[in-house]
Amino acid sequence: MPNIQLDHIYKKYPKSGEYSVKDFHLEIEDKEFIVLVGPSGCGKSTTLRMIAGLEDISGGDLFISGKRVNDLPPKDRDIAMVFQNYALYPHMTVFENMAFGLKIQKEPKDQIAKKVHEAAEILGLTHLLKRKPKELSGGQRQRVALGRAIVRNAGIFLMDEPLSNLDAKLRVQMRAEISKLHRQLGTTTIYVTHDQTEAMTMATRIVIMKDGLIQQIGSPAEVYKRPANIFVASFIGSPGMNFLKGDIREDGFFIGSGDIRYPFSASQKALIEKNGRKPVMMGVRPENIIIHDEKTPFKAIVDLVEVNGAEMLVHTRFADHSIIIKSQTNEAIKTGDTIFLAIEEDSIHLFDQESEERLTD
Numbered sequence: 001m002p003n004i005q006l007d008h009i010y011k012k013y014p015k016s017g018e019y020s021v022k023d024f025h026l027e028i029e030d031k032e033f034i035v036l037v038g039p040s041g042c043g044k045s046t047t048l049r050m051i052a053g054l055e056d057i058s059g060g061d062l063f064i065s066g067k068r069v070n071d072l073p074p075k076d077r078d079i080a081m082v083f084q085n086y087a088l089y090p091h092m093t094v095f096e097n098m099a100f101g102l103k104i105q106k107e108p109k110d111q112i113a114k115k116v117h118e119a120a121e122i123l124g125l126t127h128l129l130k131r132k133p134k135e136l137s138g139g140q141r142q143r144v145a146l147g148r149a150i151v152r153n154a155g156i157f158l159m160d161e162p163l164s165n166l167d168a169k170l171r172v173q174m175r176a177e178i179s180k181l182h183r184q185l186g187t188t189t190i191y192v193t194h195d196q197t198e199a200m201t202m203a204t205r206i207v208i209m210k211d212g213l214i215q216q217i218g219s220p221a222e223v224y225k226r227p228a229n230i231f232v233a234s235f236i237g238s239p240g241m242n243f244l245k246g247d248i249r250e251d252g253f254f255i256g257s258g259d260i261r262y263p264f265s266a267s268q269k270a271l272i273e274k275n276g277r278k279p280v281m282m283g284v285r286p287e288n289i290i291i292h293d294e295k296t297p298f299k300a301i302v303d304l305v306e307v308n309g310a311e312m313l314v315h316t317r318f319a320d321h322s323i324i325i326k327s328q329t330n331e332a333i334k335t336g337d338t339i340f341l342a343i344e345e346d347s348i349h350l351f352d353q354e355s356e357e358r359l360t361d
Contacts, residue, residue, distance in 0.1 A: 003065065004028040004051065004156065004188065010059035011046050011212075020046045022212045024060070031186045033179075037199040038209035038235070044192045045160055047209075051190060052158050053077055064156070077156075080149035084161040086141045088133040094120075095129040098147045112151075119150040122184065123177075139170045146181065157189040163198065175201055196236050200224070208232050230356040233283050233349060239313065241349065242289070242323045244282040248272060253282060255319045260297055262343070271350055271359045279353035286313070286326035288347035291339055298341040305333055314339070 005028070011021040021043040028034050036044035049055040051062065053074035062069050069077055088097050095116055102112045120126045123143045133141055142162060149157055162178075163171045179202050182189055193199055199206045200220045208215045208223060208231075216228040227233035227241070234240035246255040246262075253262040262282070264272065272280060291314070300316035300323060307329055314325040314333060318341065325341070333339065350359040 003030050004190075005063040006047070006051070006060070007063065008060040009047070009050060009057055009062065011043070011050060011055060012058040019058075020212050021050070024212075024214060026207060026214070026217065028188060028190065030188055033182050033189045033191065033202060033204045034207060035191045035193060035199040035203035035205075036207045036209060037193055037196055038215075040194060042209040043212040044194075044207075044209050048158050048160055048190060048192050051077075051156075052079055052081055078154050079156045079158055080152040080154035081158045081160070082145050082149050082162045084164045086133070086145045086165075088141060088144060090133050093130050093132055094125060094136070094144050094147075097133070097144055098151055101148060101152055115151040115153070116147070119147040122150065122181065123147050137170075138166050139174055142166065142174055143177070146178070150181075150185070155188060157187050159189065159191040161193055162191075163193075163195075171195075171198075178202065197238060200236070206236075208235065210235075226358070227283075227349065228358055230281060230283070230351050233351070237285060239286055239324050239326070241283045241285055242321070243351075244284070244319070244321055244323075245279075245353070246282065248277055248280065253280075255282075255321075260319050265345055268348065268350060275352060275359050280359065281351040281353050281356070283349035283351060284343050284347060286324045288344045289323065289325045290342045290344065291325060291327055291330070291333070292342050294340065296340040296342050298343070300339055300341055302333060302335055302337040302339060304335060307331075316341075 006024050006026045009021060009024040010019060012019050024047055036047060038044050046055055050057050053072060057070050064077060089100065092100065098116045098119060099112045102115065117126070120129055123146060125143055125147060128136065128140060136144065163174050166174060175198060191202065203220055205217060205219055206223050207217050210231055216223050216232045223232060223236050227236060230243065244255050246253050252264055254260065255262060298318065300318035302314055302316055304315040306313040310329055312327055312329045314327060316323045316325065316339065351357065352359060
């Protein structure tokens with residue numbers, strides 16, 4: 001099975017002279033599930049299309065199984081692509097849609113039937129093979145699009161926001177189905193999404209992009225626990241990380257107007273010293289802020305409470321900052337209340353305020 005290497009890839013549009021992808025460098029191993037994630041316009045779909053051969057590469061080299069493929073036609077790259085709009089032929093049945101690519105390749109009829117029925121069995125489509133796309137639900141249409149990719153027996157699956165047209169419940173279901181499919185087939189998969197929940201739940205490794213540049217590459221746990229910069233920390237996580245600005249003094253970090261002190265630990269002080277005592281931003285995840293029954297120095301005003309079953313999000317104002325807390329539902333807390341907070345010490349993240357990069361030891 002193939003591995004893929006994107007060796008300092010660039011994409012420049014001649015008319016505007018602008019780069020949509022800059023210095024993209026990534027090595028993908030056989031059977032990995034790589035997710036490219038980032039906001040709209042960050043270059044993730046363009047990167048996928050360059051791998052597919054649907055966009056020219058302006059600079060750098062693309063290797064599949066050790067072979068440079070920059071100028072290789074899409075049909076010769078051993079890939080199968082799944083788009084967000086399904087791209088099904090409305091006048092064809094499910095069987096005919098799944099078989100179409102194989103017919104173009106002039107495969108024998110008995111082999112086509114065998115491959116289509118095997119894929120249909122995997123995807124739970126056997127009873128729908130005689131139906132046309134208009135008779136299917138959104139989730140069923142997406143499974144047909146996946147089936148069309150499976151029958152190709154390609155070494156690489158490329159998926160461009162395949163779930164974005166589905167409702168929330170179907171997206172959850174299809175996430176699970178695609179993950180299960182990857183475990184069954186072991187096909188190297190590159191998946192593009194703007195939805196960080198999809199990235200966190202499906203990927204073996206995540207590539208986080210912004211403005212055409214890679215911000216961080218790592219497992220879901222790595223990018224969540226040790227975000228490389230403020231952008232990653234705010235983009236990954238739902239809701240994103242809270243950030244507190246303040247002044248560093250000898251005896252701690254003074255938040256907001258300077259009358260609330262957070263005492264740094266020895267290791268945090270060492271990081272700040274290593275950083276040259278430059279201004280820092282303190283980051284803390286919503287689930288790492290504790291609502292206290294007793295008074296603490298961290299007093300906040302509740303602006304909004306969002307209850308979602310067993311969990312709630314409490315939006316607060318604290319020392320000139322807007323802070324979101326994720327906690328177990330407590331019906332006693334309501335808008336306008338004054339509450340007291342504590343921060344779990346080992347959950348603090350420190351970032352250089354100017355470069356926005358994580359402070360590392």
